[in-house]
Amino acid sequence: MRPENKPTGQESGSFIERARRAQIIASAIEVIADQGFANASLARIAKHAGISKGVISYHFAGKDELMEQVVDQVYADIARYVLERMEGHKSATALLRTQITAVAQHMREHRSQVKALGEIFYNLRLPDGTPRYGVAASEELFQSLELIYRHGQESGEFRLFDVRVMAVSHTAAVDNMFAYWVTHPGHDLDAHARELADIFVHATRAEGALP
Amino acid sequence: MRPENKPTGQESGSFIERARRAQIIASAIEVIADQGFANASLARIAKHAGISKGVISYHFAGKDELMEQVVDQVYADIARYVLERMEGHKSATALLRTQITAVAQHMREHRSQVKALGEIFYNLRLPDGTPRYGVAASEELFQSLELIYRHGQESGEFRLFDVRVMAVSHTAAVDNMFAYWVTHPGHDLDAHARELADIFVHATRAEGALP
Amino acid sequence: MRPENKPTGQESGSFIERARRAQIIASAIEVIADQGFANASLARIAKHAGISKGVISYHFAGKDELMEQVVDQVYADIARYVLERMEGHKSATALLRTQITAVAQHMREHRSQVKALGEIFYNLRLPDGTPRYGVAASEELFQSLELIYRHGQESGEFRLFDVRVMAVSHTAAVDNMFAYWVTHPGHDLDAHARELADIFVHATRAEGALP
Amino acid sequence: MRPENKPTGQESGSFIERARRAQIIASAIEVIADQGFANASLARIAKHAGISKGVISYHFAGKDELMEQVVDQVYADIARYVLERMEGHKSATALLRTQITAVAQHMREHRSQVKALGEIFYNLRLPDGTPRYGVAASEELFQSLELIYRHGQESGEFRLFDVRVMAVSHTAAVDNMFAYWVTHPGHDLDAHARELADIFVHATRAEGALP
DNA sequence: CATGAATGAGGTTTCATTCAT
DNA sequence: AATGAATGAAACCTCATTCAT
Incomplete structure (x- = not known):
């Protein structure tokens, strides 16, 4: 026992x-x-x-508890890793770039963990058949990204846009960067991350003000 | 037999x-x-x-064949629906907007089909455990999106960027738009699609040339 | 299916x-x-x-359903067998004797069924741990025995006593007759049944009126 | 060790x-x-x-030994309790009444012990599947009850009947009194015991000699 | 004297698949 | 062309027992 x-x-x-x-x-x-x-x-x-x-x-206690422990641990690892690297940056643009590139670095160094996290996120279900995690479970992540975007809008760096849609799209693009890398060995993950950062920097840019 | x-x-x-x-x-x-x-x-x-x-x-022949038939049919439906609506548009920007909004319309009208497609894409595995469809299976979609992006770059509408990364991110953002809508009943799918189109229009824009 | x-x-x-x-x-x-x-x-x-x-x-559907089907079938068999033999008898005393001896006959001819019935009655539990059948499940039997006893009291054959206690004791004595017979091969079940009928005839007798 | x-x-x-x-x-x-x-x-x-x-x-030594120890202890407790209260009584009728009411008192005061005893009696099996305690294990109890009944027959208080059948029925009725009480909270155990004593007093009575 | 850790058998249930009709 | 019936593998979980510390 x-x-x-x-x-x-x-x-x-x-x-x-x-x-x-x-x-x-x-x-x-x-x-x-x-x-x-x-x-x-x-x-x-x-x-x-x-x-x-x-x-x-x-x-x-059972398979479900094991899966949840996996999620908890991997998720905490990612969050710690990324937040450490974001500290010290002030501008929303820098935070945005750093978030994307830091996540990519973590992915490259912890490929299996991230893959497993995705699998469980997508597949684990409650006894009643509804997803245990789902997009809803990303709420926390959405909100932390929204902080960055709102910060940029308030500072004038970013144009006005729907921060929720931006956060959801951001999350999706980062997740798929990983999925693409996993299925395309040899793909340059860091270059992909830089390009992706460029995309969101451009997408958020206040009109007539490219850095 | x-x-x-x-x-x-x-x-x-x-x-x-x-x-x-x-x-x-x-x-x-x-x-x-x-x-x-x-x-x-x-x-x-x-x-x-x-x-x-x-x-x-x-x-x-077996469960797997059934699943593949589902994918084939749903995928063909989406492609036909979207391509029909893209016909006649000339500018890359218009094609881009149309692709995103047309997919969103199809999603709203064929929610179950799209959901099932995603489930199978993500879950179906070959006997050896490797994914039957992975991101690799989206290759066809990536290439057709790249056509649009390259067209825009050649016409001067779009800045220079890595079209593959843009296509992967585009696909991801559209997929997650759907997932978000599925788990958030009441979410305004069309507004989301318009915002998403804005994001990619801004992200691709040639410097100093916003429409 | x-x-x-x-x-x-x-x-x-x-x-x-x-x-x-x-x-x-x-x-x-x-x-x-x-x-x-x-x-x-x-x-x-x-x-x-x-x-x-x-x-x-x-x-x-599952093991529980199988067990319940066993109970239903065996229980119905016993009831049919005994009720058939009780038909036509008028006096409470005759009904009482007949019930006991008929059950004994049935037991002798369907030993396994009766044994299995007892096992399930005693052991089957609901998912929450409480007994599926229990003494409470004998309520139907108690009430039919009480009909006999009350009939005898009203006709003057029987003395006044608590019919519920009499029915519970009656049920117990019959059940244990079976259990005793099962563990003592060679025991004369019919003789036991006659003795048992005598016991309840005496136990219920109106004072000063032995038949 | x-x-x-x-x-x-x-x-x-x-x-x-x-x-x-x-x-x-x-x-x-x-x-x-x-x-x-x-x-x-x-x-x-x-x-x-x-x-x-x-x-x-x-x-x-194992689970079985633990179960046997439980039986031994509880059984000894009951025997001591009941025998103490039977001491001093001379007439078979008084012994009979006392046995039943004393057991009921003990049940009321040691509900869990008696319940556990019944569970083990009914469920514990030898490795070959046969019951560890069956009705056979009650032999000791049967014999001590038979002493009372034979005593009553010899003194003329009781009619002639098969003492074994009476003892088996007696044991059964007492056991079920307990089971009924357990499943019917609020049931008056002492009243039940008095009624039950009445039943056996009447059942054993020598003809024409009710006390 | 006590414990935490580990084992492996056995339990019920679900499932894709095969086959005779 | 379709069905009902049967199979056996594999899944998760519980349990009594053993053992090193």
Whole structure:
């Protein structure tokens, strides 16, 4: 019997406990990234980790909890990585460029994690059949992007536009940059990111004021 | 035994044969749009169509072939719809706007089809676990968008940019417009499309030349 | 896909359908009577019937439905058997004696059925853990016995007593007669039944009026 | 390693050893009474006791031994309680009444214990699937009741009847009194017991000699 | 003396597919 | 051309038990 999860931010459980959970989460990420969500059975995840199937059930309440832990961890990693790199920048334009290029860097260094995140986001469903995450789950991300866009509009850097549509399109373009890179090995991710940043810089530019 | 499928574009089989296949494809679309790819078992599709499970196996080589037929049909519908509306326009800018708004109109009128298309695109896998359609499958779409963008660059309407990145981002933004609309009932799809067209018009604009 | 059960009294399904269901129910009865409820897995029931596990899932919504069908059938058999033999008797005393001896006869001829019924009654639980049947489920039986007892009190054959306590005790004594017989092969069930009838005849007798 | 259990009546092991075993037995009783035998996993029993699962394995050879210890303890409690109250009574009729009412009192005061006892009696099986306790296990109880009945027949208080059938029916009626009370909160257990005593007093009465 | 960790068997259920009719 | 019936694999989950520490 594993002690019930303490949903606090604080790490819980013994050292071994945490190590096993991390190992299982890592294995899940690799299997999902490699074989897709639908093929990522507990059996495969366990086999990939070199452990017995029961171990997963021992450390996680069920498959859903494991998936949610994967999402939580990967999402937190991305957010930390990107926010660190955005610190210090003042202008909305710089923030915008930095966000896109930082995400791209993180993707290049954590390809499997990001892929697994996307798979789970798209596929995990609640018992009633409705998506567990969905576009709705990106609300937090939308809002943080809207902060940048609104900041640019207020400072006069950006023209007036619907910040929600811009945020949704921004998110989509970044996500697909990743998907495109994954399926086109050899594609220059950093160049793509720079081009994408250019696109949104132009798209948001106040009339007659290109930098 | 059913005669093997002729993979030509030409309709094959008797009238009844074609009608049954169409009925099954329509049922599959509705079930997938409603319950998601993972919950769209042949049993559910058959039940929804009011027929026996065996009929599907009789008319399609397997589940995968059914899914591919759904994709083919829906994809062809979208292409026809959008191309019809683009005809007659000359300027790249007009073509760009029209493409985006026409897709949005089609989405509004064929919500289930588009949703099912997305589900299959994202979820269907080959036996070895790799995606059946990945971003790679959008190659045809990318190229047709690139035609527009290159046309604009040659006519001087558009600035110089990487047309592939622009096409990928364009596709992504349109896809997510749909996803956002699906999960946010009441969202104004047409307004979103107009804003999105504005975004790409600005993003592509030759310097100092806003219309 | 099996057509959903029509909960009407009318038999539903094709001939083969009904035959398979009957076969599976019979197999379940034998396995439960032989190995006990806890050991009566679907695998064992299927093996005993010489069919695949999946067949059971095909014909019954789940294990619980199978168990309930067993109860329904066995219970109806007993009721029919006993009521047939009680018909024509007028005096409460005769009805009482007949009920007990008829049940005993039925038990002797349908040992497995009765045993399985008891096992399911005692063990089957709802998803929330509460008993599916329980003493509460015997309410119908209690009330029919109370009719006899009240009839005897009104006719003056029986003394005054709490008919509910008498019915509960009666039910218990009959059930345990069966259980005792099951565990003591060679025990004379009919003699036991006659003795038991004597006990309740004496227990109910109006003072000073033994027949 | 724990020293093997000494199956003597004498308490064995250190103080801590005995305390732990008692604690575990008590927890098992509560869980079984609450959730039923089938849902009383070692995990749940351990959790309810606030200890680790391993402790149970340490102190008991296995689940079966734990169950048997529960039976032994509860059974001994009941016997002691009832026998104490029967002491001093001489007439068979008084002994009969006292036995029934004393058992009822004990039930009211030790509801969980009695419920757990019944669950285990009915459900525990030997590895080969046969019941560990069946009606056969009540032999001791039957014989002690038979002593009373034979005593009454010899003293002339009781009519002639088959003492085994009477004892079996008596046991059944008392057991079901408990089951009925458990499922009908608010039912008057003491009144039920008095009625039940009346029933057996009448059932055993020598003709023409009601007290 | 106690624990946390791990195991692997076995449970029910869902599913795509095959086949005789 | 269609159906109902059957299959067996694979999924997730629970559990009693074992073992190193």
